[in-house]
Amino acid sequence: MATTLLETDKISCERCGREFKVKDFYKDKNGNPMKKCKKCMASMIDLNSYSTILPVLKEINIPYIPAEFESLKERYLFTEKNGQLVRNPNANQTILGKYIGKMKLLQFKDYNYEDTPKFVEAFEDxxxxxxxxxxxxxxxxxxxxxxxxxxxxxxxxxxxxxxxxxxxxALLTRAQIKELKIKWGSSYTEEELLQLETFYKEMHDSYEIVTASHEDYLKKIVRLSIRIDQAIEIADYEAVGKLSSNYDKFMKSAKFTASQKKEEEAYIDSFSEMSRLAEEVGFIPVYHTNEPQDIVDVTLRDLNNYTKNLIEKEPGLATLIEQAFEAIKQEEEKDRMAEDEDDSLFDKDFITDEDYFKDAEILTEDQWGDEADGDNDDNKD
Structure with missing residues (x-):
């Protein structure tokens, strides 16, 4: 019986001879780790020559689907650095790992390496x-x-x-696309640029972004959001977890919390607003008595509003009241029945104190009489 290896167990790579944890090895379709570590398998392939890729995929027993492999190359072969696209130094391992993970999805899991020719033929056609x-x-x-x-x-x-x-x-004009690529980078598609800018504006509408630090945090958070969506699309849930953790940390560091959200001001705090109000609603009386004057009045008003809302906005309130009254009646009926049972106990015939002492006196006389008869019998003898 084969022993199930844990992710923290160590096994040797047959190519480099070094020991690594099981998680550092790609797994075949049955979940068994390969004989070569991830780094060695990634170093065996040339992303521009599929003839070097096929032996690795054959060993794992997954098909080579050119369209899927090329889409991952387009996304991860280059990365943005200082506003320019440069080749990703870990492109081989990244693309190979994500391709292996993609082949575990439901639409591909039933295919094996033997299905490679038909995918290649369809791609070539x-x-x-x-x-x-x-x-x-x-x-x-x-x-x-x-x-x-x-x-x-x-x-x-x-x-x-x-x-x-x-x-x-198009969703965006060429001028808008150019402007957004300058702002967010040139590695995003038109849809992703639109998604980035939309989320960016929504955050600006939701929070007070006043400092350069907050603005920088916001841009990083928006970029992380799109990366999370990209990781979800290719079912890279390990990356989703790491990105989500960083996303939460950035949100907390920037203090983008519910308490920081903008609130609509419901009071007047400037003369300009007072003037505008006078122009909109007309004359304001000198003696304004419509508002509560102290904290007690405010509390009473809040309680009245709460009770009013509770009654008006609770459609089942009548039913709840009827149920409450019915429950009270049932409790009162139980209490009444309990009292009747207690009263019935006193209606029964019980021995009174007078009867008890009378019976005791009779019993004592009988005992004395028996003893006296016994003494007489002894004297006769």
Whole structure:
């Protein structure tokens, strides 16, 4: 019987010979750790050559799906640093690990490495169709009198009218996208930029952001929010946990709590507001007596409002009152029955003190009489 390994147990890597914890090894579809550690397996692949990727996937027994692998490459091959895109130094391990995790999802878990050819064939067919479509568009533009450079530019960027129509249908204009990429970075899609900016504005509407420190915290929190959504999409729940923890820490550090939220002011604290109120509602009487004058009046008003709201906004109040009265009646009926039982006890025939002493006196006389008869009998003898 095989022994189940814990994540904290250590096993040796057959490639580098070093010992690592089980969590530092990729697992096959049955949950068994591979013979090589994550770092060694990641170092065996070249992200630009799928022939180096296939042996690793074959060992794990998961299929190579080019479309899914390429989408992860687009997202994690480069990272933003100082406003520029640079190659992620841990790209091999990151992309391979996330791809293995993705293959455990419900839509892929029934596929094995043997299914690789059909996925590759489908990807190549789609790629060929796209290439044929591009060639067809180039031929049409060349026939219209464009040179090859202009034709390629039109295919990439579109004609002026088409570009205008696309911009009308787009979520953001090109100018807005450019502005948002300067603000948030160039690694986000149009939808993600819109999501970042929307959340950013909602936070500004909810909290008082007055200092540069708060503004910096807010931008970091917004970026973390989008990263959490991205991790959820690819079912990387380990990353979700870490990102969520950092998200909570940033929120607490920036003191973005419920108590910090903006509240609508329900009082007048300036002469300008008083003037505006006078212009809107008209004459304000000199002797204003409509408001409570002390804390007692305020308390009474609050109690009255509470009682009024309790009665008016509780649709089942009548039923609750009826139930309460019925419960009170039942308790009173129980008390009455208990009192009747107690009274009935005194109606029974009990021995009084007088009867008791009388019976005791008779009993004593009988005993004395018996003793006297006994003495007479002894004298006769």
């Amino acid at each position: 789609k790629k060929s169709e796209q290439e044929e479509e591009v060639k067809k568009q180039i031929d049409e533009l060349l026939a219209e009198g464009y040179n090859i450079e202009s034709a390629l530019a039109l295919i990439l960027h579109g004609k002026d009218e088409e570009e205008k129509n696309e911009e009308d249908d």
